[in-house]
Every structure is written in structure tokens, then in C-alpha cells.
Amino acid sequence: MKLDIDRQEHGRTQLDLSGTLPLDMGEGRPESAKLEGVLVVDNLESRFLLHGTLKATGDALCGRCLETFSFEWKVPVDIMVLLRQERNQDPFEGQGKTHVLHQSRGEVDLGPTLTECLVLAYPISTVCREDCQGLCASCGIDRNKQSCNCKDEDFDPRWAALDDLKF
Ligand SMILES: [Zn+2]
Numbered sequence: 514m515k516l517d518i519d520r521q522e523h524g525r526t527q528l529d530l531s532g533t534l535p536l537d538m539g540e541g542r543p544e545s546a547k548l549e550g551v552l553v554v555d556n557l558e559s560r561f562l563l564h565g566t567l568k569a570t571g572d573a574l575c576g577r578c579l580e581t582f583s584f585e586w587k588v589p590v591d592i593m594v595l596l597r598q599e600r601n602q603d604p605f606e607g608q609g610k611t612h613v614l615h616q617s618r619g620e621v622d623l624g625p626t627l628t629e630c631l632v633l634a635y636p637i638s639t640v641c642r643e644d645c646q647g648l649c650a651s652c653g654i655d656r657n658k659q660s661c662n663c664k665d666e667d668f669d670p671r672w673a674a675l676d677d678l679k680f
């Protein structure tokens with residue numbers, strides 16, 4: 514996934530991106546992600562601005578039932594490529610979430626920056642589906658597939674009162 518500076522037309526163009534990037538986010542998170550989408554490229558005099566929202570897909574672990582599933586997440590991308598080396602003078606550098614790269618010619622490898630964007634956009638927890646029932650806290654069965662007779666983990670004093678009557 515590259516941007517060829519030398520061949521970019523002036524003004525606004527689009528850059529189609531599609532590829533797989535390795536990730537290193539730890540257990541239960543995707544080891545790699547398929548990334549696809551389109552970035553808008555603005556070729557200004559001394560800089561390129563790339564922005565858009567890409568779609569990522571990877572194998573994640575459900576935080577409730579611990580099943581592996583294909584997780585899809587949105588990846589906002591905001592990259593600036595500065596053609597001139599004026600690191601200390603650029604007022605735009607470091608503003609907001611823009612990733613700033615420095616390169617004056619040839620192909621810019623967007624891979625490392627896109628990987629950063631992927632990781633930043635990844636949510637803290639993932640569930641396979643909104644109504645996933647998860648695992649039973651007592652016996653450990655997958656409540657999406659089976660049901661059990663375990664008592665609910667949430668302590669309810671009304672049930673405790675019934676227990677007292679029984680014994
Ligand atoms: Zn689940």
C-alpha cells in the first residue's frame with residue numbers, strides 16, 4: 514500500500530487501498546487485518562494530504578463466549594506527507610490525529626502508518642454479536658449453544674430467602 518509521489522496528479526485524486534497488514538496487539542486480537550477502502554488524496558504544493566475511512570477485517574476473540582469470529586472495524590486515516598524537510602517550522606505537524614511523514618520523492622510506504630491507524634481504531638472489547646449470551650460463570654458452558662441450571666451469578670436476596678425456607 515503505497516503512494517507514488519512522482520506520479521501523483523495535482524489537485525484531488527483517489528487512492529484505492531487493499532491489502533493485508535500484520536498486527537501485534539496481543540492475545541485475542543487479530544494477528545493481521547485485511548484493509549480495504551479509498552482515501553482522498555490532495556496534492557498541494559509542498560504536501561500530500563490523505564484522508565478517509567477504511568474497513569478492516571480480522572479474526573478476533575469474543576469477550577463473552579470466547580469464540581473466534583470475523584470482526585470488522587472502521588479505521589479513520591489522516592496522513593500528511595511533507596515533501597520538504599522543514600520539521601521544526603511546520604505549524605501543522607503534530608496537530609490532532611494527523612500522522613506526518615517526510616518524503617520528497619518516490620513511493621511512500623503507507624504500511625507502517627496504516628498499521629498504527631488500525632491499532633488506534635481497534636475497540637477495547639469485542640463481542641461476536643450484540644446479544645451474545647456468553648459463558649456461564651459457574652459451569653462454563655456456552656450459553657449461546659446450551660442452557661444450564663446454574664443459578665445466576667447476580668445475587669438476588671429474594672432467591673436467598675427462598676433457599677432459607679427450603680432448608
Ligand atoms: Zn460471543
Ligand SMILES: [Zn+2]
Pocket residue numbers: 649650651652653654661662663
Ligand atoms: Zn452453568
